[in-house]
Structure formats: structure tokens, C-alpha cells
Amino acid sequence: EAGVAQSPRYKIIEKRQSVAFWCNPISGHATLYWYQQILGQGPKLLIQFQNNGVVDDSQLPKDRFSAERLKGVDSTLKIQPAKLEDSAVYLCASSPLARQGSSYEQYFGPGTRLTVT
Amino acid sequence: GDSVTQMEGPVTLSEEAFLTINCTYTATGYPSLFWYVQYPGEGLQLLLKATKADDKGSNKGFEATYRKETTSFHLEKGSVQVSDSAVYFCALINDYKLSFGAGTTVTVRA
Numbered sequence: 742e743a744g745v746a747q748s749p750r751y752k753i754i755e756k757r758q759s760v761a762f763w764c765n766p767i768s769g770h771a772t773l774y775w776y777q778q779i780l781g782q783g784p785k786l787l788i789q790f791q792n793n794g795v796v797d798d799s800q801l802p803k804d805r806f807s808a809e810r811l812k813g814v815d816s817t818l819k820i821q822p823a824k825l826e827d828s829a830v831y832l833c834a835s836s837p838l839a840r841q842g843s844s845y846e847q848y849f850g851p852g853t854r855l856t857v858t
Numbered sequence: 859g860d861s862v863t864q865m866e867g868p869v870t871l872s873e874e875a876f877l878t879i880n881c882t883y884t885a886t887g888y889p890s891l892f893w894y895v896q897y898p899g900e901g902l903q904l905l906l907k908a909t910k911a912d913d914k915g916s917n918k919g920f921e922a923t924y925r926k927e928t929t930s931f932h933l934e935k936g937s938v939q940v941s942d943s944a945v946y947f948c949a950l951i952n953d954y955k956l957s958f959g960a961g962t963t964v965t966v967r968a
Contacts, residue, residue, distance in 0.1 A: 782960055783947055783959050783961050784947075789955075832902065834902075845954075846892075846904050847956055848904075849894075849902040
């Protein structure tokens, strides 16, 4: 079974530029997550999709971050404009349909390491 | 809200030493508990999990027991190898939301 795919693996941009990350989840997984992992910290959830609808985006800085999941399959996360503090690894994960009380394992992609200079 | 606190690192051990990484949590209801591992240059992988009190998760020689009375899920391995060098994250799922600890870096020397 193919895992979660992400691209690019690495990206270096200057502050105020824009950047986009792509994620393709495991086939059949209804739920998709984007996490931000700052060096030395655990991953922090940015947004969660169930099929193509947003379930939770309470921690997404909406003034500069946006995400979409068209057709309920792959997803893109965009930052515009980027700030120095956005330097982090952006992780995508997927799981079977998540319901209240469920404990489905989340499968993580390799991540995209973003450096903002 | 839910939170996970784990032992600060880094931890440096010799091969065949005993490893313990402490993890405690705060959550409402009945969360499921996980340990994830991140090897150098790789993504997060699930190491083991436990879904209810007194469950023991185990994998690759690692074990952790879900202790509801102490709200803990400590990770242990009796004899570590150099290949166990990685960052270990304790996590919980509650109402489908996954919350992570800050991670503990473990380095095993030959």
C-alpha cells in the first residue's frame, strides 16, 4: 500500500514570498490533516479535512495560511506571505473516517521542510 | 484542553542499556494513547498504541502500559540498539484530535 505522499521535500524562500505544499493521502482515507512541526516541538494541527469539508481549522493562521482539498482526495497548503517564524516541517497525515471517540491511527507523510530567510 | 507532557531530552545511552521515557497526559473522557517515532530524515511512524486503561502496547521490543490512575503511558525498552536512535513522541487522540508531546531525542552509542 502506498503511503502518504508530499512534495516538495524541501523549500527555501524569502520572507513575504508565497509557497505551496501538496499532499496525496493513502487511497480511501477520508480524513486528511496538516501539521506544523517547529524544531524541538511536537507537531501542531493546522487543519483537518473530512472528505472535502473542513472539520477543524481553529489553529490555522487564516490571515496568511490557506488550505483546500478539492474532490476530497489530495490537498494543498499555501502560505502567503511567509514570515520567518513559518520555518518548520509541514506534515500531512491521513486516516480512515474519523468520528467522535474513534482512535484511528494517523499515517504521516515524510514532510516538507520550509526555510524562510 | 488536552495535553501531553513527556520527559525532556536529550537522552544518551550505551547499547544494551535500559530505556525509559516518561509520559503523562491531561484529557477529558477516555483518550487512546500512542507513541510515535521519527528516525533521522524520515517521517513520523506509529510505534505502539493502547486504547483503554491497563492495555499494554508493544512493538520492536518497546512497551508502554496505559495507566489511567496515574494518567501515564511511559515507554520502555530493556536493551536498546544503535538503530533505536530517534525522536520519540507521546500522543493522545480524544474526539479524533491528536495531541503530541514535545518529543524526546534518544541517542544510543555503540
